[in-house]
Amino acid sequence: MRVLKYAILGLLEQEKQTGYDIAAAFKGALGQFWSAKHSQIYPELKKLVAEGLIEFETVIQGEKLEKKLYSLTVAGEAELKEWMQRLEAVDVSHKDEFMLKTFFISSMEKEEAKELFSNQLDSRKRKLDELGRILTELEAEFGSNIVFSSPEFGHYLVLTRAIEREKGYIQWLERSLQFME
Amino acid sequence: MRVLKYAILGLLEQEKQTGYDIAAAFKGALGQFWSAKHSQIYPELKKLVAEGLIEFETVIQGEKLEKKLYSLTVAGEAELKEWMQRLEAVDVSHKDEFMLKTFFISSMEKEEAKELFSNQLDSRKRKLDELGRILTELEAEFGSNIVFSSPEFGHYLVLTRAIEREKGYIQWLERSLQFME
DNA sequence: GATCGCATGTAACACGTTACATGATTGT
DNA sequence: ACAATCATGTAACGTGTTACATGCGATC
Numbered sequence A, B: 001m002r003v004l005k006y007a008i009l010g011l012l013e014q015e016k017q018t019g020y021d022i023a024a025a026f027k028g029a030l031g032q033f034w035s036a037k038h039s040q041i042y043p044e045l046k047k048l049v050a051e052g053l054i055e056f057e058t059v060i061q062g063e064k065l066e067k068k069l070y071s072l073t074v075a076g077e078a079e080l081k082e083w084m085q086r087l088e089a090v091d092v093s094h095k096d097e098f099m100l101k102t103f104f105i106s107s108m109e110k111e112e113a114k115e116l117f118s119n120q121l122d123s124r125k126r127k128l129d130e131l132g133r134i135l136t137e138l139e140a141e142f143g144s145n146i147v148f149s150s151p152e153f154g155h156y157l158v159l160t161r162a163i164e165r166e167k168g169y170i171q172w173l174e175r176s177l178q179f180m181e
Numbered sequence C: 001g002a003t004c005g006c007a008t009g010t011a012a013c014a015c016g017t018t019a020c021a022t023g024a025t026t027g028t
Numbered sequence D: 001a002c003a004a005t006c007a008t009g010t011a012a013c014g015t016g017t018t019a020c021a022t023g024c025g026a027t028c
Helices: A003-013 A017-024 A037-051 A076-084 A097-101 A112-147 A152-179 B002-016 B019-025 B038-050 B074-085 B097-103 B110-145 B152-179
Strands: A052-062 A065-073 B055-061 B067-071
Touching: A003 A017, A003 A037, A003 A052, A003 A065, A003 A076, A017 A037, A017 A065, A037 A052, A037 A065, A065 A076, A065 B074, A076 B110, A097 B002, A097 B152, A112 A152, A112 B074, A112 B097, A152 B097, A152 B152, B002 B019, B002 B038, B002 B055, B002 B067, B002 B074, B019 B067, B038 B055, B038 B067, B067 B074, B110 B152
Parallel strands: none
Antiparallel strands: A052 A065, B055 B067
């Protein structure tokens, strides 16, 4: 399916950037739903150049540090557009190790299970707080200027989705803990 | 991390079964959160036998069809228990190709984006219906007998989580569509 | 006798992570 | 000078999917 390929094309469509920048982008809100390490990004960039979907110019930073600024070619833009419009089937299994443990919960003592769930609840709450802070920053910067055509719209949608995903998980954890009483 | 290893140990703890049965288990509710193909399961079973965590007896089905019934060894039970109690960190990126597209939404025409979201909404609603049907069946069979210690408890928790995950996704899709107006 | 489900396996390839490896720039 | 960050790459390994390959059992 080569999803990383499209992730890179999408990021480069937003802005000319280096492999390092792409890796950094995966550490933000986008990383909640897709990410890759630099060891996967650099070979993929090479491949995309070979395929004629992207190109780069070498830029000198400071005295002699060479960095490669990548951008989309016309062919790359077309590929990206084709993928964006594709209507793909929902994939079944979003792997979740905690839910796998949950499936086997009857093999545990009740107190052990409660500890497992409480711990997960704490982690999820902390994550929710962090995501909330990022959203507050985004709203402070752009306020009500986030509309469809603005480039922040995607960022905003992804953040709200991540936040509600955590809220849903937390609610379910709380109700499950109650159910265990 | 070898999560498949623990998935198999957990399934075998519930019941002696064949590789085929394990593959079938991943097609049920459990498959919403973890799954593997038979081509991955059979080698893993072999490995677990070599490691002394599981063992098997050969059973003849009908005239001459040999099948291998696997079960946990004492060492396997201990490994499973150790994993179940481990308090692991929440992993960041649950990969979701649709959310990746969402991040790049500003590169689309509004009408294209609406089509993408509407289509995803339809798929998610159909999936929710299906999960609801499975839950209804489970409740019809066990009713209010699903309590902590019953083996159906894990199944029940996983199903309710899957259902609420879909509901949350659907709500977010609907609000995002409204936002695009 | 044909089709579908049960049952087991391997091979090739694609995707992803950890570790190895190097060096420049910026701010303190 | 030191540390943190910027910047790029490869190698080895682990995980996961698709395709190849085979044969029995049950039902129509």
